[in-house]
Amino acid sequence: MTKVRTTAITSNILIKQAVDLLEAARHQAVRNTNSLMVFTYFHLGRLIVEHEQGGNTKAVYGQETIKQLSKELCKKFGNGFSQRNLEQIRTFFLIYRNRQKKLPIPQTPSAKSSLKSETAFLASFAEVFPLSWSHYVALCRIKDTAERSFYEIEVTQGNWSVRELQRQINSGLFERLTLSKDKKSVKEFARKGQLVEKPEDVLKTPYILEFLGLEEKNSYTESDLEKAIINKIEHFLLEMGKGFLFQGRQVRFSLDGEDFFVDLVLYNRLLQCFVLVDLKIGKLKHQDIGQMQMYVNYYDRYIRTKSEKATVGIIICKDKSDAVIEITLPENNRTIFAKEYRLYLPTKAELKRIVE
Known part of the structure; x- marks a missing residue:
């Protein structure tokens, strides 16, 4: 019986080690493939630009060059080298050309070449260009x-x-x-x-919650908003910013026999403090600010430890009056904030109007 159990344990260890090995290899293979693609496109962009500059290329001639190159590359390597893709590759090089000095020098192929040296080269290249080609395409726009x-x-x-x-x-x-x-x-x-060094560093104006799928024209309650956030908590934490961890919803505490509930309790590991979130779908009132002040005071006095920083309270509301907020909170306030939210992606012009 003992022998059977020992064999089973050994088998489980073997399986885990094999899985870990293959997953690590697969991850490395993907990373190497991405690095090789970015490396190839960077130098292809360099060849295009150097050819254009060598011939003192004008815009019209440059387009004709890319058109001809695209035709030949697609004939030999498939449709991945369309004119549009080659223009993206050219743009990528022009934007990041200053990084050439930081790039490792590729080894000349020889009998001494090995998988190990190639992997080391790609790893060095990935330090300069750590992202995938798709990331750089988005960034270049x-x-x-x-x-x-x-x-x-x-x-x-x-x-x-x-x-x-x-x-x-x-x-x-x-x-x-x-x-x-x-x-x-x-x-x-x-x-x-x-x-992220102080509470103001994690604040946004406004918070964009389009991923919740709640339409502006539909009526919804604060409970609906909260449930939608919980269902998309990973997206919500990303929207909140760096270092946020979720601790609980409708977290209860009692004072003199009366229960109070904090909509969302988060923790920010970079600020090392609790972050209390209250959700308001209407216009913010001074009573809402007073309520958040009480929540923050309770956490500061009864929950947080001596090593933790002061609790932060964020009221996320549909609409707010800066004058009401300013007169309700003390002049030296650094812990309680009210920020609006939007259920759609605003234009850059609208964002500027909101901030101003």
Whole structure:
């Protein structure tokens, strides 16, 4: 009996090790494939640009060059080299050409070449271009250099999928974080991405909740809004920003025999504090702000530990009056905030109007 049990345990260990090995190999293969594709397209873009510059190419001649090249490459390698794709490849090189100095030098093929050296080369290349080709295609559509740099940092640090990157671009994340900031702060965003050091750093104006699928024209309750958020909690945490963890919904606490419920309790590991979220589908009232003040006071006095920072309260509402908020909260307030939400993707012009 003991022998059978030992054999079963050994078999399970073997299976786990085999699965881990194959998954690691598959992950590495995908990463190497992505790096090889980006490497190839970067240098293909270089060849196109150098050819154009060598012939002092004018726009019309350049288009004819790409057209002819596309025809020949499609004939030999398939339809992946259309004129549009080659133009994207050319644009990719022009945008990122300054990184040539950082790239590893590929080894000349020889008898000494090995899979190990090729893998090491691709790993070095991936340090300079860590994203997939699809990510770079999306980034190259962004005209503003600072905005493009910001998204590249965020997608790398957050390990965003292409779909999530596109969603953040469409929702105007960069504008929502920087439109109300000075030029120096915008440059910091472009150079370092979003740094979370104080509560204001995680706030957005407004919050975009289009992924909930709630239509503006339909009537819905605060309970409906909360349920929709719980069903899409991963998307909601991404929208809230960096470092957010979900702890609970309708979290109850009691005072003098009366029960109170916090809509959503989050924790931000970067700020090292609780973040309480209250949802309001109508216009924000001063009573709502007072209620949040009580929630924050309770968590500060009875829940948080000495090592944790002051609790933050965020009221996410449909509409708000800045004058009411300003006069209700103390002048030195740094912990309670009211932010509007939208159930659709606004245009950049609308985002600017909202912030202003």
